[in-house]
Amino acid sequence: xxxxxxxxxxxxxxxxxxxxxxxxxxxxxxxxxxxxxxxxxxxxxxxxxxxxxxxxxxxxxxxxxxxxxxxxxxxxxxxxxxxxxxxxxxxxxxxxxxxxxxxxxxxxxxxxxxxxxxxxxxxxxxxxxxxxxxxxxxxxxxxxxxxxxxxxxxxxxxxxxxxxxxxxx
Amino acid sequence: xxxxxxxxxxxxxxxxxxxxxxxxxxxxxxxxxxxxxxxxxxxxxxxxxxxxxxxxxxxxxxxxxxxxxxxxxxxxxxxxxxxxxxxxxxxxxxxxxxxxxxxxxxxxxxxxxx
Numbered sequence: 455x456x457x458x459x460x461x462x463x464x465x466x467x468x469x470x471x472x473x474x475x476x477x478x479x480x481x482x483x484x485x486x487x488x489x490x491x492x493x494x495x496x497x498x499x500x501x502x503x504x505x506x507x508x509x510x511x512x513x514x515x516x517x518x519x520x521x522x523x524x525x526x527x528x529x530x531x532x533x534x535x536x537x538x539x540x541x542x543x544x545x546x547x548x549x550x551x552x553x554x555x556x557x558x559x560x561x562x563x564x565x566x567x568x569x570x571x572x573x574x575x576x577x578x579x580x581x582x583x584x585x586x587x588x589x590x591x592x593x594x595x596x597x598x599x600x601x602x603x604x605x606x607x608x609x610x611x612x613x614x615x616x617x618x619x620x621x622x623x
Numbered sequence: 624x625x626x627x628x629x630x631x632x633x634x635x636x637x638x639x640x641x642x643x644x645x646x647x648x649x650x651x652x653x654x655x656x657x658x659x660x661x662x663x664x665x666x667x668x669x670x671x672x673x674x675x676x677x678x679x680x681x682x683x684x685x686x687x688x689x690x691x692x693x694x695x696x697x698x699x700x701x702x703x704x705x706x707x708x709x710x711x712x713x714x715x716x717x718x719x720x721x722x723x724x725x726x727x728x729x730x731x732x733x734x735x736x737x
Contacts, residue, residue, distance in 0.1 A: 477684075477685065477686065478684075478686055479689050480685070480686025480687050480688060480689035480694065480696075481686075481689070537676065540675050540676050540678075540679030541674070541675060541676070542673070542674040542675055542676050543674060546673035546674045546675070547673070549673055550673045597641075597645060598645070601641055601642045601645035601646060602642075602645055602646040602648075603646060603648065603649075603667065603669045603671075603672045603701040606683045606699060606701060607673075607701070609683060610681070610683055
């Protein structure tokens, strides 16, 4: 892990601690989604800072790309990652990554910059004539995260993925 | 302002119905009633779930309505059908403090129209 990665990783860890507090305290979905989106974005950026060229400045995209990068690991590195996230086999891990992809993408698109003036966990929308806000809105992505095993596994996997980042960075 | 008291059984039924509707892999949901008053504990048997390490059998908890009269926690333990078999045979332990005593299947699929 290089110094750039370390800076992003530390921030992702700190955000994850806040996310855990929000979940334990039953904070509203918009607040939990906000932090979940931030943790995953920063974790992805920490990973991609491992390459020689930095990630696009201020881009909120990357979590989906990060998940695909994890699935492309080979050999023992992939075995270890799958096991550290609780999967019994690489095949099970790969299947989950494929199945959870729509949810990963939806989470990525929650960032206000990518939400196309629509539902996002931070600001009322649309910008020019607000008609809804995050605290009132029922987020479909939240339903999928909390009411399906793939979603719950994603929430659970974020913790070890953050903590064990140095082992696969 | 009128407040709605927390009805754990009704809330458990509502959650279970939602989960059955949303996740096509859920075969059955066991509601573990031998639990603290403000906790809803589910074991969800899911046929589409990837095989997970038994050590990773930890429920995910969600705090709900913190500070409100309806404040409670929802715990969900996802298991595969084979893990459920092992749990029933007591070959696989439940999370600490969990028991199948007084466990019931929720909701009744026919009554719920599922």
